[in-house]
Amino acid sequence: MKLKLCLLALFCFCITVSAQEYFPKNDGVKTKNSNYTAFKNAKIYVSPTKILDNGTLLIQNGKVVAVGNSVSIPENAVSIDLNGKYIYPSFIDMYSDFGIAEPKKPQSDNSPQYDASREGYYWNDHIMPENNAVENFAFDKKKAEELLKAGFGVVNSHISDGIVRGTSSLIALNNDASNSKRIITQKASQVLSFEKSNASRQAYPTSLMGAIALLRQMYYDAEWYQNGNADGKDLSLEALNNNKSLPQIFVANDKYNDIRADKLGDEFKLNYIIKGGGNEFERIEEITETNASYIIPLDFPEAYDVTDPYIANKIALEEMLLWNQAPTNPKVLADNNITFAFTASDNKKTTDFKSNLLKAIAYGLDKTKALEALTTTPATLLNKADEIGSLEKGHYANFLITSGDIFEKETTLYENWVQGSKYVVNNINIIDVRGDYTLTLNGNSYTLKIDGEPEKIKSTLKQGTTKIASNASYNNGWLTLFYNPEGATNKDEFIRLSTKVATEGNLSGTAVLTNGNNATWTAVKKSSEEKETDKKEDNELPKLLPVTYPNKAYGVKTLPTQQTILFKNATVWTSEDAGVLENTDVLIKNGKIAKIGKDLSGSGATVIDATGKHLTAGIIDEHSHIAAAAINEAGHNSSAEVTIEDVVNPDDSNIYRNLSGGVTTIQILHGSANPIGGRSAIIKLKWGEDADNLLLKDRPKFIKFALGENVKQSNWGSNNTIRFPQTRMGVEQVFTDYFQRAKEYDEQWKAFNNSSSSKKSKSKAPRYDVEMETLAEILNKERFISCHSYVQSEINMLMKVADKFDFNINTFTHILEGYKVADKMKEHGVGGSTFSDWWAYKYEVNDAIPYNAAIMHNQGITVAINSDDAEMSRRLNQEAAKTVKYGGMSEEEAWKFVTINPAKLLHLDDRIGSIKEGKDADVVLWSNHPMSVYAVAEKTIIEGAVYYDYEKMQQVEKEVQQTKNELINMMIREKNKGVKTQAPKVKEEEEFHCDTLIYQL
Incomplete structure (x- = not known):
């Protein structure tokens, strides 16, 4: 009987060490191995804060059965002695597209698509909560091996496409399992972003603010739908509501988009887990105030190759500072008690993840925090802390076996076990020969560095300071090294060294010289003290420069x-x-x-x-397009639902430039891509503040309308002939139609709100429509219109439309034919915000004259001079002066054109x-x-606060040059150390105008 038991145990052991599945890997018949495996005498990180010395980990059927210092090992257990080795939980990447093919782009005829392509779903193709990653999943063995070698055992994979991307699946990277076993959770989270789908040609949204507005409307619609108010069925809204209980991951990818996403979440009582961009440290106070959890990439920028001084001078200071400071991002987040997990998703090569992780630790990130960010934190955020992320009893047997501290460069990852299935990264029995040596041969002394992977070593050989080309290999315990010695006349003559490695430490063996004779060589490994000294020199970090607000040239250290x-x-x-x-x-x-x-x-x-x-x-600029991340939402002929307030950009250098021209307040207007544009943002140019603190407190409500060539797409190319309107008379119809709809919408809501409670409970609530709400505000005289205009016929037309619906146009901006209709403008009660002397730059301004401002003023119209241009806004004082020449304005009245008059047009003259x-x-x-x-x-x-000082600016200008020079020297030192560098690139800030169309994130 004992013999039979021994044979049975031996048979089970063979199955364990060879493969747990000896049938083909499909969903057919499989073996079931119920043996225990015990890993003894290891230092075990059960969790980042629960550490066992000389512990035992016992697993069975892919799960942890027991872990501790006195684990009872069953008789049928396979015991593995890991004396001197470490065990860690395998890593979790909670933001991945592993195994999900990129959606194919639809064929295009180059004409825009304005309507959705699907029936029974939401009206916008970029909203796809009904998509489930599990339905598109195919295990990618090659990519899985890359992730396993980086230490990952589980990934949260999603379809990386669209504004609402649907649900992700939690996947175990088990190379020896079927998909049914690998998929831990079919629907693990719902993923959202600001990025449009590549799989749809639908035009809307064309901007960041459009994406925010779309999400906002979607949430209103989902609540309305859930309350049973809709007549039809919407599969997208049903899925969105069904997914509400899942963790909500929002892909932001930038510090300001982090904040924008969080605000949207707060508006609808949602706690997003925000996938950041790695630059959160630049606005850490605002990031902390979000109280959100984050997924942080470890993809730090490389130093620039700045050996060409001309090109180096072209690199923006903010790009240099980002290189210098980005590795501190994890530490700064940790220091501010922000919960975060790490992702490898942004790394061009998965192998870069570990080096960047070690860099983050070198820059001050606590190792315990690092391990939490890779294990317990993502598990908790995904509501899976009872299954993954640690090695507690009952958890999946997902763990790493290493030679030592996993956050040390020299540490070797031997094995990555996922669901109890072993993946060998490096042979655990191999003797590690990596290190720094002093090589001696025939009286010559060399320095030899062996690094790389334990079984794929690389050699660096030097004699003095001269580097000698060499090649090393390490197979089956034999180390060989080839090199062409200094002074050799024949480049094909090599010295060949070899030795059988028996123990760690010093090496010695036989050399075959270039003449064929044999010799003896020795390689003495550097002591730990010598290694520490060298390591300190190698790891010496560049000097960290302080973060400024904004973190670029002329940024301030304190507000x-x-x-x-x-x-x-x-x-x-x-x-x-x-x-x-x-x-x-x-x-x-x-x-x-x-x-x-x-x-x-x-x-x-x-x-x-x-x-x-x-x-x-x-100075007040009534019409500006600076300090915004987007200007036009061109996807519809009305975009009243969008607001510039969602996309204010406090980092725009034009804020500082405007201050140098005496400008203190601006209205950031939507562009002129459509007849009914978006809502405005009125800001004070408080350089260094965040977006919220730029916005004027208790500001009046404005919206941008537009007339003329831009809105009817005259200059948009031959493919843009689909969107209504295409004529000036069509523009009038757009206004009439939309205001009639808004009027009916407003009446419907007023009737519903004024009805009795019993009647409300029996009737369906109207759909809350942000666009119609905005237009209703105009009808109710709660929001003012600033309208882009040129031609007198259209100016007259819009005033008549306003009269028909009983409201007033507040301001005609541009208004270059205002002199023709000044009397009618006065009668209507509209102001004019114009250019001083712009004309003939397109057909519809051929009749513009520089006397326009004076003529309108003399008719009793409130007149302002605006910029509509980032460069002109710095010299509005001189633009105002032109009206003294063109029209004979007094100096005092001319000055009012850029101070009190724009304040009146903005209804702020009681304050500024x-x-x-x-x-x-x-x-x-x-x-x-x-x-x-x-x-x-x-x-x-x-x-009362000095935001610009001319003398200080001159001093700061010198400091900027000094800082750039300091950073350039740091980068040169990095290159000299052999650190990889990137080619310089010139980053120019985008300057927006009325007709700018760009989807910028």
Whole structure:
């Protein structure tokens, strides 16, 4: 009987060590191995914070049966002694597209598609919550092996396509299993993004703000649908509602998109797990305030090859700073108690993941946090902490066997077990020969470095400082090395070294010289002390530079604060009835203009002698396109549902440039891609602040409309002839149709809201429509229109449409034929925001004249001069001056065109636009007459804080050059150390105009 048992045990052991499945790997008949395997005497990381010395891990049937220091090992267990080895839980990548083929792009006839291509689903093709990754999954053995070698055992795989991408599947990277066993969870999470689907040609959305608006409307629709208000069936909304209980992963890929995604989630009480971009450290306070969990890529930028000084000078400082600081991102997140997991998804090569992980640790990331980010955190975020992420009893037997600390460069990963199935990365029995040696042969001394993988070694041989070409191999315990010695006359003559490796440490063996004679060689391995010294030198990190706000040229280390400032003896341009006051003092206190007069005193105030200088209110630009990540949503002929407020970009260098021109407030307008554009954002140019703090508090509501060539797609090319309208008379019909719809929508909601509770419960609620809500605000005189316009016929047309629906157009912007209809504009009560002297740059402005502003003003219209241009906005003071020449405006009235008049058009004249007691302290100190070409804005102050100082700017300019030079030297040192570098690239900021069409994330 004992003999039979022994034979049976031997048979089971053979099955275990050879393969757990000896039938073909399909869904047919399989073996079932119920043997135990015990891993003894290892240092076991049961979890990142639960560590056992000399522990035992017992597994059976792909699960952990027991783990501890006194585990009872069954008789039928295969025992493996791992003395001196380490065991860790296998890693989890919770953001992956493993095994999912990229959707094919549809064939295109180059004409835009405006309607959805599917029936029974949501009206937008880019919303696909009904998609399930499991239905498209095919195990990719090659990619699986790459991930296994990097330490991963489980991936959360999804269809990486679309704005709502559907559900992901949790996959075990088990090479020896069927798909049914590999798939731990069929629907593990729902994945969303701001990125359109490649599988659809549907035009909408064409912008980031359009994607946000689409998601917002989708959530309203889903709630409305769930409450039983819809008449038909929508498979997309059903799936979206069914997936609500799953973890929601949002692919943001950038610090500001992280924040945008979180705001959207907060709006609908959703806690997104946000897939970040690796630059979160640049806005860590705002990232912390999201209270979100993150999935963080480890894909750090390489140093630039800056050996060409001309090209090096072209690299933006922000790109250099990102290289310098990006490896600190995980540490900064950890220091701010932000929950995060790591992903290898952004790495071009999976093998880069470990090196970047080690770099993050070298830059200060705690090893325990690193291990959590790869194991327990992703498991918890996926609601699977009871199955994966640690080696507790009952969990999947997913673990790594290593030679030592997994976060050390020299550590070898031997095996990656997934669901109890072994994958060999490196032979656990091989003697590791990697290291640094002093090689001696025939009286010559060399330095020899052996690195690479234990069984795929690489050699670096030097004699002194001279590198000698060499090639090493290590097979079946035999180490061989070939090299062509210095001074050899024949390049085909090699010295060949070989030895049979028996133990770790020093090496010695036989050499065959170039003449065929034999010799003896020795290689003495460096001591641990020597290695530590060399390691310290090799791992010496570049100096870390401080983060600025924004993190680029002219960014500030600390934000300016409100000051008490007393300007003495200034020439004060009040932009009020008081006119221009000579030799006058102005006291600024608590962010407001406190006093105006002569011989003022202010306790504790910073006194500025403004003798011979001019003090004005800050310039206001009624029509700007700076400081936004998108300008046009062109996917529909009406995009009232989108708002620029969703895409304010506080990093735009034009904010600082505008401050240098005395601009303090701007309205960022939607572009002119459609008759009914998007909602505006009114911001103060507080350089260094985040997007929320740029937005003006208690701001009035505005929206952009447009007329003319752009909206009827005159210059969009021959393929863009599908979208209505294509004519100017069609533009009128768009306005009439949409306002009629908005009127009926508003009446429907008012009737529903005013009905009794019993009647409400029996009737279906109207669908909440963000677009119609916005247009209803116009009808209810709660939102103002700023309309892009040129030709008098269309100007008249829109005023008539407004009269028909009983509201007023607030502002005609551009309005270059305003001089033709000034009397009618006055009667309607609309203002004009125009250019000073732009004309004839396209057909519909052929009749423009530089006297336009003066003529409208003389008819009693509130007139402003705007920029519509990032470059012109820096010299609006000079643009205003042109009306003195063209139209004979007085200097005081001309100055009002860029101060109090745009404030009136924006309904902000009670707060800004003039120097008056009680108003916001938004002022500019000029070195000269403010409309002079010689005038310099010496200080630009917003709410009592100095956001621009001319003298400081000159000092910062020098600091920028010094910082760039310092970074260039760091990069040169990195290249000299042999670190891989990338070719320089010139990053130019996109400057947006009315007609800019770009999908920018």
